[in-house]
Amino acid sequence: MSPRQVVEEWVRRFNAADAEALAALYHADAVNxxxxxxxxxxxxxxxxxxxxxxxxxxxxxIVExxxxxxxxxxLEWRDPLGLRGCGFFTIRDGRxxxxxxxxxxxSFLKLHSLPLD
Structure with missing residues (x-):
């Protein structure tokens, strides 16, 4: 897969909340x-x-x-609550x-009513 295709698949798996499938897109020694x-x-x-x-x-x-x-x-993104951000992915050998x-x-913690750390 091209870098764009990997990121598109990453978004699909992220939106499915599938941690196992999402992790499979990473190299064994990847860093997030x-x-x-x-x-x-x-x-x-x-x-x-x-x-x-x-x-x-x-x-x-939501991909922008x-x-x-x-x-x-x-990847420039937003979520349904209005939070915006971006991510940079280095892809090697399709992962x-x-x-x-x-x-x-x-903003994320407040939007999701999570405790402020």
Whole structure:
């Protein structure tokens, strides 16, 4: 799959809240760094992160744009509650090697009525 196709599939699996299928898109030693929290390293740790997050909030990703160049794809997104953000995916051999996401954690917590940490 091309970087764009990987990100499109990532969105599909994210919106299905399927942590197992989502984690399968990552390399075994991938890193997911949402800048509001510490980086998560390894496919299994990434799977666990998504499982925890899907259990705590009803999250959906509405694609605003996907830009790709070489092995990198950028995803501009919003959710149904109005939160906006972007993610950058480095794709190697059809799998995510590195992901970095930018979004406002305080707004997310408030929109989902979650405790402020």
């Amino acid at each position: 760094h949402q800048v509001t929290q510490a980086p998560v390293a390894g496919r299994e740790a990434i799977r666990e992160m998504f499982a925890r997050e899907f259990a705590s909030a009803d999250m959906r990703c 744009a996907i830009h790709d160049c070489g092995e990198v794809a950028a 995510i090697a590195f992901q970095r996401g930018y979004w406002d954690k305080l």
